[in-house]
Amino acid sequence: MNYWLMKTEPTEFSIDDLEHRPNQTESWDGVRNYQARNMIRDQMKTGDQVLIYHSNCDHPGIAGIAVIVREAYPDPTAFQSGHKHYDPTAKPDAPRWFMVDVGFVRKLRRIITLAELKDRPELEGLALVRRGNRLSVMPVTPQHWEFILGLE
């Protein structure tokens, strides 16, 4: 089983939103970065665990845990003219962008803040805390996973 971290802006979609979706499940659409796309398409497997990170908000940090419930399939929002994530170069017979479905596992008892994560030498190498990192999907090692949840 693999571990991941996925960023979301809580004003767009938060761990609370996921908790209250039907079946506590949602498709993770809108990823438009090739490196992130490749991980979604090629590496994410059903049952993989995901840290849900809230970005671009008052208290950036890890807010909850989700699980991959459906492996990659074409992101239909890429084909929808006028959609925020529309990509005219993507075609249904040659899809460019993919998404997985994630299921709610639980909220953390508290937000583990980015500042706190950056402060921990144990998390050196975690993509999230590397300078200038902008990936919205990134792998997490089992060691980092355990350590982060130990901070809760």
Next chain:
DNA sequence: GCCAACGTTGGC
């Protein structure tokens, strides 16, 4: 293929 211009991300 180079690289300047531009757009986006996202912390602060």
Next chain:
DNA sequence: GCCAACGTTGGC
């Protein structure tokens, strides 16, 4: 709102 960092675009 600022701006550093990075990705993408497109002229050449």
